[in-house]
Amino acid sequence: MELFDRLERQELERAVLVHVDFHNESDREELDEFYELVDSAGAQICELLTTKRQKADPKYFIGKGKAEEVQLAVEMHEANVVIVNHALSPAQERNLSELLDCQVLDRVGLILDIFAQRARSHEGKLQVELAQLKRMSTRLVKGWSHLDRQGGIGARGPGETQLETDRRLVQGRIKQLETKIEKVRKQRDLGRRSRKRSELPTITIVGYTNAGKSTLFNTMTSAGVYAEDRLFATLDSTLRRVHLPGAGPVIFADTVGFIRHIPHDLVTAFRSTLEETSEASLLIHLVDASDALREEKIQDVLDVISEVGADEVPQLLVMNKIDAIQPAGDKKIEPKIDLNEEGVPERVWISAKKNLGIDLLMDAVGSFFKGQYYKVQLTLHVSAGKKRAQLYQLGTILEEGFDEQGNSLFTMLLTEQEWQHIEQWSELLSKTVIEGK
Template sequence: MFFDRPDSGEGAVLVHIDFPEGDEREDPREFEELVRSAGLEALSIITGTRSAPDPRTYIGKGKLEELREAVEFYEAELVLFNHALSPSQQRNLEVELECRVVDRTGLILDIFAQRARTHEGKLQVELAQLQYQATRLVHGWSHLDRQKGGYGMRGTGETQSEADRRILRDRENQIHKRLQKVQSQRDQGRRARKRSATPTVSLVGYTNAGKSTLFNTLTNAEVYAADQLFATLDPTLRRLPVQGLGEVVLVDTVGFIRHLPHKLVEAFKATLQETQEADLLLHVIDCADDDRALNMEQVEIVLDEIDSLERPTIQIFNKIDLMPGQKPRIDRDETGMPWRVWVSAQQNQGLELINQVIGEVLTKNLFEQTIELSPNEGHLRAMLYELGAILNENIDENGQFVLDIRIEKEDMLKLLSRVGIPADRFIPQEKEFWQE
């Protein structure tokens, strides 16, 4: 665990500072939800307003004195900041308050440590924690300096903090090697799905938007779902039958949050790769949330960071049961293609529309038909077999290969380009709207 506490739930004094519009702004309601999700009790919340953080203690002298009084009054052993503190700010605060100080990043890491269930998830969380701790080793170990012997080697040897850093680096390297093995296994699974032409649909969205509830209802799975932040951490894959398309693989992923620590994104790259390579993203949104526009923006920021922003995406406006008069429906663009679906996963309203939309979008991107190849075009036939795209094969009276194939249209175009066959022989060129 990132910071130890009794099973009964430790009390903490919270600190939230309002800043003008900008990168430092955080949501105090979301902060309280994070604290609750971590299993902690909020004893008091200290609020204030500043134009910029104080470089030494983040909050300034007056607010620091108010915080000290609250810590003494509640006999609190933990102070939580709704902001990212620098290592020096955190150390200065702990000296002034004589108690443990944890910032927003540390709190999120602790929640992740509690939620991780799989071996991979635990490794990813530990990696993020080690990277976080490496910047916060206290430089107060000079009394434990080790002397190096020998002529010309007088003076301070390896200090305790340097030894700690070396230990952390060694452990990081071990975890990186283990995660590389996990990523290799995931890559094998993705290649197998690619060969079988099984599309992947990934659920993404802000934490607590209802992704796991939607996932459970669609697939009859039993993924842990709760009204708390980061209820789901480890990715889960299930097969979902889609009418007119067959089976797709549906992926439930960790929820995003504003100012998601960059080290967490880095640590979870192997997990998030399911999102990077998905054929379709379902962006699940709590449509009843007053901050839904900001939450959607934050999700797009993380998607951009993992190079997934350009993936085909359908918005799923969830929790319409909390919006009186709102009914399930599909919103379409000027070309008739769906781009948003209004549903309630909790009340099982409109979920058949999601199945319909998945079929519409993925079928449009799927090349599924019968083609004829001459014996001289055996190279293309071999590559189609390698990708598992050939469903059935016959040879007609003229010696032509008659192949029933199913493959992503983009992959088919790449194959045709590699063997020098014009794409319009098999795939009619779609007209732009101005050509019609």
């Protein structure tokens, strides 16, 4: 454990930020998002330095002159970390760290740092640690560079020996984590197969980080999932069973937020979590409608959805935060459903925080699953109190009442498995299928 004590994440305190405006659009990162990431990590921003470049400098990424300017800023503010809003190679990170004489963190490391702070479940912590160690394994050499600099015959051995020891420890821990995560993945597979056997559709909420997924999830399911107006406020997927009016019982799943240029190791590490997306019956693609860059972020999410193999899953685009949109004139954006040419909902406008349009969203989601259930009329004997209670735990009760003898009358929506479960009850005095699947 000594190695991992030495390599623990340092607390981010006084930070100098570095942002590069590249000529190529695909290489650019958003400055506002950078500020949000740093804020989510808990750093105190001392100064922001920006520069324009055609392409990255091979040695220092930002060029020697700009690196020296950053060095002056670090000394002036007594900063203990420099955060770069781009991915650095191990060599670039090492060269900058040696020149600036302080910790250097790139965009990938920053996101990993946030993930390490926010992971709550056992699986989430395993996945984050795995991603961190895989990244660390390419950067271990800088931890022992002071030994390498001694030079001379006989002086290089201790450093190399320690470095190899560290690498073996890291690789060993990586194998342990991969084994544990594989066990968790198998457990998730069992859970998914169980849900498939029960024929309950799964509706997974996806979207760019901070689009309001957890707030919507709480509003639709009353799950009490932690939600905050910060990037990556929640990482761990949560499942809740909900009865949709006119459709029946379904499973709602909340997932980790996506982000532009999401680190590949994170996609790999969280694959077991993201598999909930590829196995879903419907994706609710949640978008911050008030974001000026919403179209670009929609495409970023679609890219990740494609990467995890979920691009064939039906999607419902949900435009959230309509209360934050600045309308033209005095006309406010009202909750509504946009239909495609076939009359199928393709876009819903809501505000999860203000609870606006949630009923429209539930109706839109329910419309995807109508016709997949049995609509039945049941008469349950007056003495069957326990069976009556069980009905409330099964399907969606559309109507209920009593006949003259006090027997219970129900009109319900049931899955095939639920229908097969109850149609043999001796307490059922009558049973009629009104509509089949």
